[in-house]
Amino acid sequence: MSDYTVRLLRPDETFEATALFHAALHAPPPKDDERPYLERMFQPGRAFGAFDTELIGSARSFDAELTVPGGKRVPLGAVTGVGVRADRTRRGVLSRIMHAQLTDFAARGVPLAGLYATEGSIYGRFGYGVATVTQDFQVDRRRALLRPEVPASGEVELLRMPDAVERLAALYARLPLTRPGLMTRPPYWWARFERHAHRDDDRPLAIIHNGPGGPDGLAIYNVRRNGWRDPSTLDVWDLHVATPDAYTGLWRYFLSVDLVDTIEAGDRPRDEPLPLLFTDMRAARITRGGDDLWLRLVDVPAALAAREYDGEPVVLEVTDPLLEANSGRYRVGPGGVTRTELPARLRLGADALAMLYLGTWQASALVAAGRIQAADEDAPRLADRLFATGGQAWCGTHF
Ligand SMILES: CC(C)(COP(=O)(O)OP(=O)(O)OC[C@H]1O[C@@H](n2cnc3c(N)ncnc32)[C@H](O)[C@@H]1OP(=O)(O)O)[C@@H](O)C(=O)NCCC(=O)NCCS
Numbered sequence: 001m002s003d004y005t006v007r008l009l010r011p012d013e014t015f016e017a018t019a020l021f022h023a024a025l026h027a028p029p030p031k032d033d034e035r036p037y038l039e040r041m042f043q044p045g046r047a048f049g050a051f052d053t054e055l056i057g058s059a060r061s062f063d064a065e066l067t068v069p070g071g072k073r074v075p076l077g078a079v080t081g082v083g084v085r086a087d088r089t090r091r092g093v094l095s096r097i098m099h100a101q102l103t104d105f106a107a108r109g110v111p112l113a114g115l116y117a118t119e120g121s122i123y124g125r126f127g128y129g130v131a132t133v134t135q136d137f138q139v140d141r142r143r144a145l146l147r148p149e150v151p152a153s154g155e156v157e158l159l160r161m162p163d164a165v166e167r168l169a170a171l172y173a174r175l176p177l178t179r180p181g182l183m184t185r186p187p188y189w190w191a192r193f194e195r196h197a198h199r200d201d202d203r204p205l206a207i208i209h210n211g212p213g214g215p216d217g218l219a220i221y222n223v224r225r226n227g228w229r230d231p232s233t234l235d236v237w238d239l240h241v242a243t244p245d246a247y248t249g250l251w252r253y254f255l256s257v258d259l260v261d262t263i264e265a266g267d268r269p270r271d272e273p274l275p276l277l278f279t280d281m282r283a284a285r286i287t288r289g290g291d292d293l294w295l296r297l298v299d300v301p302a303a304l305a306a307r308e309y310d311g312e313p314v315v316l317e318v319t320d321p322l323l324e325a326n327s328g329r330y331r332v333g334p335g336g337v338t339r340t341e342l343p344a345r346l347r348l349g350a351d352a353l354a355m356l357y358l359g360t361w362q363a364s365a366l367v368a369a370g371r372i373q374a375a376d377e378d379a380p381r382l383a384d385r386l387f388a389t390g391g392q393a394w395c396g397t398h399f
Pocket of ligand 1: 024025057081083084085088089090091092093094095096116117118119121122123170
């Protein structure tokens with residue numbers, strides 16, 4: 001293949017990069033009137049492009065923060081828009097772009113990178129691992145009768161789109177985001193959503209729940225109706241709450257919407273209590289489980305030190321050929337994280353470390369699957385305790 005270079009994109013190249021990304025996803029090209037949204041979606045200085053005679057691949061990111069176990073919010077490079085032109089794939093273009101992007105995160109002191117993957121076999125080689133997982137629900141609306149003790153308080157308000165974005169963004173910014181894996185949503189994320197809300201087809205609706213202390217929950221959904229006699233489906237795209245009452249209040253609303261046969265809520269946390277609301281728990285079926293956020297520890301010592309631990313310290317040996325400064329042994333425990341020369345009890349790559357990091361996967365499961373090597377029998381059990389969080393991590397902010 002002819003030679004190519006990788007460099008930061010200029011602001012006037014955002015449309016071309018989006019067109020390339022859409023083509024890589026087999027989606028129609030962006031429309032000309034979407035330019036203002038695209039300009040606001042691209043954070044300056046965060047988009048990389050590969051060029052031979054023209055643009056052949058790109059990936060961008062925006063700055064966000066991710067909640068880690070213990071409650072700290074850690075800077076996150078949120079990677080998106082990854083695509084390589086169909087006639088230039090499998091020649092190392094993505095590898096070059098990923099390298100440039102990760103090196104840039106490291107140089108700017110961003111400890112974590114995250115993304116949502118179209119395919120499960122692309123990103124492990126770059127040190128990303130599945131750090132949160134989800135489940136999809138399908139609710140039979142007619143069968144879904146709420147149990148009498150389900151709380152009822154507050155009011156649901158239907159917002160007008162796209163003006164609603166400002167209120168949604170302000171409310172989301174006030175949510176406590178205490179669950180590990182939740183992330184902040186900067187204006188670059190909301191600009192993508194505004195762009196969607198502006199389209200003619202597939203238009204989203206937004207609601208907020210107003211509780212006794214003010215707005216405490218938000219949801220975005222739409223209703224798919226085919227023929228006027230055909231069954232219709234309410235699709236819940238986004239649902240974040242500050243209180244259990246806001247959660248049940250929003251579900252009361254979904255169940256009350258007329259001309260709806262089925263409610264689908266995708267990519268929900270694994271500990272979502274939805275079936276518990278119904279007199280017949282089978283009214284809510286789990287239809288699919290899947291990966292949510294893929295995480296990459298860009299600065300292993302900083303990322304490890306940012307979260308909390310419980311139990312006895314364990315020495316990990318991390319191998320990271322892509323960001324070699326991360327390779328080495330770390331003593332990880334409730335008292336802190338230090339580099340050490342002590343013998344390692346567990347050996348792992350950056351991708352497996354990312355899978356442990358938010359507590360989604362147990363070290364013993366990763367050892368059983370051959371993804372972590374244990375030096376002794378006790379080490380996996382100790383690491384299970386060390387990385388456990390007592391809850392389910394979840395991101396729920398697709399980007
Ligand atoms: C995924 C994509 C960006 C990969 O780009 P690329 O330039 O072909 O990737 P590279 O040539 O750098 O591949 C690096 C390695 O990953 C492997 N790889 C890349 N894409 C892969 C895929 N989709 N499935 C499995 N392996 C893949 C390559 O075989 C190569 O392996 P090797 O190092 O053992 O030879 C490109 O195929 C694409 O644009 N796909 C459609 C859009 C998409 O899915 N984007 C991702 C959005 S999250």
